[in-house]
Structures are given as C-alpha cells and as structure tokens.
Amino acid sequence: MDMIFNIKENILVAELFGELDHHAAGKVREDTDSAMETYGCRDLVFDFTRVTFMDSSGIGVILGRYRKLSAAGGRVAITGCSLTVRNILNMAGVFSLVDYFDTRDEAVNYLNRKEVS
Amino acid sequence: MEKILKVQMEAVLENQGLARAVAAAYASELDPTVEELTEIKTAVSEAFSNAAIHGYPGDMSGSVTMEIATIRPSTIMIKISDQGVGIEDIAQAMEPLFTTDTGDERSGMGFTVMESFTDKIKVDSRPGEGTTVTLIKKLDTYYDF
Ligand SMILES: Nc1ncnc2c1ncn2[C@@H]1O[C@H](COP(=O)(O)OP(=O)(O)OP(=O)(O)O)[C@@H](O)[C@H]1O
Ligand SMILES: [Mg+2]
Numbered sequence: 001m002d003m004i005f006n007i008k009e010n011i012l013v014a015e016l017f018g019e020l021d022h023h024a025a026g027k028v029r030e031d032t033d034s035a036m037e038t039y040g041c042r043d044l045v046f047d048f049t050r051v052t053f054m055d056s057s058g059i060g061v062i063l064g065r066y067r068k069l070s071a072a073g074g075r076v077a078i079t080g081c082s083l084t085v086r087n088i089l090n091m092a093g094v095f096s097l098v099d100y101f102d103t104r105d106e107a108v109n110y111l112n113r114k115e116v117s
Numbered sequence: 118m119e120k121i122l123k124v125q126m127e128a129v130l131e132n133q134g135l136a137r138a139v140a141a142a143y144a145s146e147l148d149p150t151v152e153e154l155t156e157i158k159t160a161v162s163e164a165f166s167n168a169a170i171h172g173y174p175g176d177m178s179g180s181v182t183m184e185i186a187t188i189r190p191s192t193i194m195i196k197i198s199d200q201g202v203g204i205e206d207i208a209q210a211m212e213p214l215f216t217t218d219t220g221d222e223r224s225g226m227g228f229t230v231m232e233s234f235t236d237k238i239k240v241d242s243r244p245g246e247g248t249t250v251t252l253i254k255k256l257d258t259y260y261d262f
Contacts, residue, residue, distance in 0.1 A: 022166035023130040029222065055162040056226040064222035084155050091233065092214070092226050
C-alpha cells in the first residue's frame with residue numbers, strides 16, 4: 001500500500017492507496033507515526049478515497065493512532081470511506097472516537113477551527 | 118458439493134492478498150454483486166490473517182489450506198485451516214473486541230467481521246492441533262429458473 005502525506009499547518013493528511021490488510025498495516029502505522037514526528041504535526045486526517053480494500057486491520061491502525069495522538073492533545077479524522085469500509089469501522093465503534101467527514105477539506109477545516117477556539 | 122478448489126499456501130502475511138484473490142476469482146464465476154465479492158474477500162482476509170498471525174505465532178512456520186466449493190446453486194463454502202496452536206476457548210475468541218494480541222494494535226474484530234459478512238461461520242479448533250474456519254455465503258440471485 002502506498003501513502004502520500006500532505007501537511008497543512010499542524011495537520012498531517014495521510015492519503016492511502018490500494019489494499020489495507022494485516023500485511024500492509026505495519027508499514028502504514030510506521031510511516032504515519034514517523035511523518036507525524038518529522039513534520040511536528042498534532043492532528044491527523046486519514047483519507048480513504050483511494051482505498052480499494054480494507055479488513056479489520058484498518059480498525060487497529062486508526063484506533064492506535066487515535067490513542068497515541070489524543071494522549072498528546074491531538075485528534076484524528078477520517079474521510080472518503082466506501083460503504084463497506086464505513087461498515088467495518090462502525091462495527092468497532094470507531095466513529096464514536098474519531099470524526100468522519102465527506103471531504104478532506106471539511107476534515108481539515110474542522111480540525112483547524114477547533115484549534116482556534 | 119461441486120467445483121472443489123483446494124490451495125495450500127505458506128502461512129505468511131504476504132500471502133493474504135493471494136488468498137483473497139483466489140477466493141474472489143472462484144466467486145466471480147457465480148456472478149456475485151460487487152458488494153458480495155468485497156464481503157467474501159474481507160472474510161477470507163480475516164481468516165487467513167488469523168491463521169498466519171495467531172495459528173503460527175513467533176517463529177513457528179506452517180501452511181494454510183483454503184478449500185472452496187459450491188454447495189448449492191449460488192452458495193459458496195470456504196474452509197480455511199491451519200495446523201497451528203489452536204484456540205482454547207472458541208466462544209471467547211469470537212466475542213467482539215476480544216484479542217489475545219494486545220501489543221500489536223489488533224482490534225479483536227476479525228471474527229465479528231467474518232460473522233457479519235457471511236451467512237454462516239463455524240470454527241473447529243483444538244489446542245495443539247490447529248483451527249478450521251468454515252464460512253458459508255449465499256449469493257443473491259435476481260432470477261430463478
Ligand atoms: N487460527 C487461529 N489460531 C489460533 N488462535 C486464533 C486463530 N484465529 C483466531 N484466534 C484467536 O482468536 C482471537 C480473536 O480473533 P479475531 O480475528 O477476532 O481478532 P484479532 O485477530 O485478535 O484482531 P483483528 O483481527 O481485529 O486484528 C485472536 O486474538 C486469537 O487469540
Ligand atoms: Mg484477526
């Protein structure tokens with residue numbers, strides 16, 4: 001699975017490409033964590049628009065980042081999930097901890113806004 | 118039972134995508150919807166990764182066997198087995214959020230995903246002997262002859 005990182009102020013936008021399974025999850029975790037550190041970001045947006053497949057490994061990746069970041073006052077948001085991906089994340093109650101947005105801009109705007117208040 | 122396909126793969130996570138692709142190729146011939154195909158791939162992915170990760174922990178090596186058959190018109194059965202460590206308490210293992218692997222960011226949702234994406238799941242396991250997960254999935258037919 002490939003990833004592209006975009007930085008918008010304190011927010012890291014991680015765009016995922018391809019299939020997110022237990023095999024790919026390790027690298028996604030590592031790359032995301034090291035990008036957060038390298039660029040000194042506080043919040044994280046996972047963009048799932050280009051994800052063609054996801055199993056329960058995605059739950060662990062998202063909740064793992066949520067735990068890490070929320071301990072440091074950061075937040076995680078998700079955008080671009082297919083119906084099946086949303087369904088899987090819902091089973092684990094991910095959306096009670098992490099906000100979902102229809103577009104990447106909405107996610108970024110939300111995180112920016114919350115920062116000001 | 119018709120059209121039996123049996124494949125044996127090395128129990129490494131690198132083969133997870135291959136296991137999904139084989140199951141999807143088989144199921145494609147039964148004219149599934151896109152959603153059904155995704156559900157089959159996801160369930161297989163969960164069963165295979167469990168065999169590779171939990172069935173053969175640490176340095177243990179082994180193989181995973183996947184057997185697919187059409188048991189009724191438009192009903193597919195997928196059996197995924199390992200000869201690994203087995204499961205002590207199957208009912209507990211299948212509970213949502215239950216995982217024995219807390220250090221590695223596992224969610225304990227694999228069995229729950231398999232259950233909700235198939236019509237029937239059966240788990241046979243014995244400590245020290247291995248685990249077999251049997252998944253049954255009915256494909257929607259839009260017409261009956
Ligand atoms: N083939 C297997 N051999 C041995 N133990 C297994 C096997 N499959 C599952 N288990 C046990 O059942 C537990 C629950 O499995 P399940 O797939 O639901 O969650 P998980 O694999 O721990 O997490 P996730 O799949 O969400 O990453 C596992 O933690 C493991 O202890
Ligand atoms: Mg699992």
